[in-house]
Amino acid sequence: MLSARKTDELLDAMKRAHSRGIEADCIASADACEDAIPRVALNTLAAFGRVNILVNNARATWGAPAEHSTIFA
Known part of the structure; x- marks a missing residue:
């Protein structure tokens, strides 16, 4: 199951x-x-019956190295 905010990209x-x-x-x-x-x-x-893997990939569109993200400040 793919989930994100933008339907067209999904x-x-x-x-x-x-x-x-x-x-x-x-x-x-x-x-x-x-x-x-x-x-x-x-x-x-409902679609697949179970979850095999969960990847939380928030802020994937951040255009810089992770160490520059404000979420780590």
């Missing part, structure tokens, strides 16, 4: 996964919303 990533033979689905979600995590979890379980 659909593109899902299509790339499918082109490589990877089963994938997506759900647009803003993690800052209180109901986002349970909604993504429930949709993932």
